[in-house]
Amino acid sequence: MAPKLDPMVGRYVRTDIEGVPHRLYFEEAGPADGIPLVCLHTAGADNRQFRHLLADAEITRRFRVLAFDLPWHGKSTPPEGWEKTEYRLTTQSYTAAIRAFCSALELDRPAVMGCSIGGRIVLNLAIAHAREFRALIALEAADFQQPWYDTAWLHRPDVHGGEVCAALISGLIAPQSPPVSRHETLWMYMQGGPGIFKGDLYFYRVDGDLREKVKGIDTKACPLYLLTGEYDFSCTSEDTTRTAAQIPGAYLQIMKELGHFPMSENPAKFREYILPVLAKIS
Amino acid sequence: MSPADRFARLPALYAADTDLIRRARGLDVECKVEIGAEPFFLSFRNGALAALDRGPKLMRSTTFTFRATDEAWQQHWKRVPEPGWHDLFALTKRGAASMEGDLRPLLQNLQFFKDLLALPREKA
Numbered sequence: 416m417a418p419k420l421d422p423m424v425g426r427y428v429r430t431d432i433e434g435v436p437h438r439l440y441f442e443e444a445g446p447a448d449g450i451p452l453v454c455l456h457t458a459g460a461d462n463r464q465f466r467h468l469l470a471d472a473e474i475t476r477r478f479r480v481l482a483f484d485l486p487w488h489g490k491s492t493p494p495e496g497w498e499k500t501e502y503r504l505t506t507q508s509y510t511a512a513i514r515a516f517c518s519a520l521e522l523d524r525p526a527v528m529g530c531s532i533g534g535r536i537v538l539n540l541a542i543a544h545a546r547e548f549r550a551l552i553a554l555e556a557a558d559f560q561q562p563w564y565d566t567a568w569l570h571r572p573d574v575h576g577g578e579v580c581a582a583l584i585s586g587l588i589a590p591q592s593p594p595v596s597r598h599e600t601l602w603m604y605m606q607g608g609p610g611i612f613k614g615d616l617y618f619y620r621v622d623g624d625l626r627e628k629v630k631g632i633d634t635k636a637c638p639l640y641l642l643t644g645e646y647d648f649s650c651t652s653e654d655t656t657r658t659a660a661q662i663p664g665a666y667l668q669i670m671k672e673l674g675h676f677p678m679s680e681n682p683a684k685f686r687e688y689i690l691p692v693l694a695k696i697s
Numbered sequence: 698m699s700p701a702d703r704f705a706r707l708p709a710l711y712a713a714d715t716d717l718i719r720r721a722r723g724l725d726v727e728c729k730v731e732i733g734a735e736p737f738f739l740s741f742r743n744g745a746l747a748a749l750d751r752g753p754k755l756m757r758s759t760t761f762t763f764r765a766t767d768e769a770w771q772q773h774w775k776r777v778p779e780p781g782w783h784d785l786f787a788l789t790k791r792g793a794a795s796m797e798g799d800l801r802p803l804l805q806n807l808q809f810f811k812d813l814l815a816l817p818r819e820k821a
Binding site: 561563564568573574575578579581582583585586587589590591645646648651652 | 777778780781783784785786787789790791800801804805807808811
């Protein structure tokens with residue numbers, strides 16, 4: 416019997432980010448001449464969150480879907496000297512990583528879809544680099560969100576980092592999401608490197624405040640789609656609605672029975688919402 | 698049945714959940730859960746719920762407290778909770794619940810306590 420293979424292929428690409436050599440892991444599926452669609456995972460997670468999208472033939476018929484692990488995440492190799500550094504993601508370093516990946520793969524005006532911190536940075540791409548992209552999709556994104564816990568608990572010697580990260584974010588998953596997908600989403604959080612989720616949230620909480628800045632987004636230069644799950648109490652429906660109201664021409668969709676991880680917590684339900692958006696882009 | 702009456706059934710609900718008991722191995726803690734105005738004192742010994750004492754207890758010392766309004770527990774324990782009522786931190790963020798004391802045992806066993814405090818939820 417033939418082996419049952421998933422359609423995506425994983426590879427490593429070498430590129431410099433802000434002058435530092437990196438080896439980034441990514442997975443891709445779809446035709447080489449398809450519309451490039453770059454997917455950005457949530458804080459403290461990795462590209463596996465997009466595995467259902469990568470395996471969706473209806474999407475990969477038209478799109479070349481690429482999902483990479485941010486530096487320090489998943490299978491991307493942390494940069495030399497990582498052991499002497501406290502990891503902190505910033506607006507600048509995150510933007511540089513995305514642009515470096517797109518450049519290294521020689522992608523022609525890709526569409527970018529990011530979730531959570533990936534959604535927030537998509538807003539920054541819309542603010543600062545709109546003309547480099549053909550469409551931007553921000554999942555669970557807003558210009559600012561009210562913090563709901565102290566990130567100091569995420570990295571300390573007396574609390575298991577993986578377990579506490581997963582337990583904290585577990586409540587952001589909608590109760591309707593299938594248990595198997597819920598627990599697969601949590602498993603990824605249990606596997607993050609020490610302090611990485613916390614370091615990502617530096618961007619989210621401290622450095623990435625986009626209030627006022629989103630008013631400068633020009634959706635004529637690049638269409639912007641905002642989709643948020645109704646059960647996401649981190650980035651609430653109100654947060655995204657408020658953000659969209661400041662951006663003329665932005666597409667807004669509140670997704671029923673979904674939470675903060677739509678593509679991994681309930682792939683079938685998310686598909687109902689993302690297919691119409693991808694149809695507009697293609 | 699009042700939310701406090703529902704929570705009073707916790708020992709039986711916990712005893713029936715062998716998976717949750719498995720995950721509590723090694724847990725030793727005294728904590729307090731307030732259901733509206735009514736306090737409950739929980740004693741865990743190596744994961745077993747050794748005691749659930751209902752009502753005020755003079756000078757009872759606990760490591761941490763988690764409290765929420767009657768409305769919050771009623772909403773949280775619906776078979777399918779509405780958005781914003783479905784997680785302990787959703788409750789604290791909306792101001793319907795709070796936690797205090799030494800939170801370390803709570804955070805060390807956070808998924809356990811989330812699942813424990815969801816046990817009175819209506820079943821399908």
